Amino acid sequence: xAGVTQTPKFRILKIGQSMTLQCTQDMNHNYMYWYRQDPxxxxxxxxxxxxxGITDKGEVPNGYNVSRxxxxxxxxRLELAAPSQTSVYFCASSYLATTYExxxxxxxxxxxx
Amino acid sequence: AQSVSQHNHHxxxxxxxxxxxxCNYSYGGTVNLFWYVQYPGQHLQLLLKYFSGDPLxxxxxxxxxxxxxxxxxxxxxxxxxxWSDTAEYFCAVNVDTNAGKSTFGDxxxxxxxP
Numbered sequence: 001x002a003g004v005t006q007t008p009k010f011r012i013l014k015i016g017q018s019m020t021l022q023c024t025q026d027m028n029h030n031y032m033y034w035y036r037q038d039p040x041x042x043x044x045x046x047x048x049x050x051x052x053g054i055t056d057k058g059e060v061p062n063g064y065n066v067s068r069x070x071x072x073x074x075x076x077r078l079e080l081a082a083p084s085q086t087s088v089y090f091c092a093s094s095y096l097a098t099t100y101e102x103x104x105x106x107x108x109x110x111x112x113x
Numbered sequence: 114a115q116s117v118s119q120h121n122h123h124x125x126x127x128x129x130x131x132x133x134x135x136c137n138y139s140y141g142g143t144v145n146l147f148w149y150v151q152y153p154g155q156h157l158q159l160l161l162k163y164f165s166g167d168p169l170x171x172x173x174x175x176x177x178x179x180x181x182x183x184x185x186x187x188x189x190x191x192x193x194x195x196w197s198d199t200a201e202y203f204c205a206v207n208v209d210t211n212a213g214k215s216t217f218g219d220x221x222x223x224x225x226x227p
Contacts, residue, residue, distance in 0.1 A: 031213050042203060042217035050212050094213050101147060102215065104157040
């Protein structure tokens with residue numbers, strides 16, 4: 001199993017541009033999550049999904065959108081990028097909620113200038 | 114909503130020293146607790162977890178953590194650190210009623226000097 005994969009690894013955007021961060025998992029996990037990590041801070045939840053077709057906002061959803069058309073994929077869309085979105089983005093998945101740990105992708109380092 | 118506090122932002126130790134990283138959470142109900150580790154250039158990965166039973170849990174690479182319910186704590190320990198333990202460590206908590214959404218602490222960077 002490849003686990004959780006994310007593309008791209010790095011990206012530089014200009015203010016106002018848009019992009020999609022890709023996330024795919026091959027473990028047949030129902031639960032998927034998007035986090036951002038700012039320097040010196042913990043992970044903040046952006047959006048999550050409990051299954052295909054079901055998504056919900058996390059702690060910091062403004063400026064982002066998600067979709068979940070398949071179990072495997074959970075892309076994160078940034079519309080009108082702003083410098084405040086400069087961060088490292090992690091996708092994670094989990095077989096079930098609560099007692100099951102999350103498996104993380106390698107992250108995408110995004111810079112908005 | 115729950116919150117997680119990690120008291121040490123950066124810890125520097127010499128090899129063979131003992132390690133204890135503090136983690137406190139705020140939530141009055143049943144919690145599930147995790148420690149994750151991120152080695153330089155690698156993914157976050159699970160170090161250990163607690164969800165019921167023996168409050169002293171053992172994880173990979175000789176790490177252990179003790180859940181003390183009365184203190185809302187889940188401190189991570191290792192009796193003798195190695196240079197390869199240099200990493201960032203995150204404490205996380207989730208509760209049974211919120212779709213597995215974990216709340217993470219701000220992380221502790223551990224540097225082990227050879």
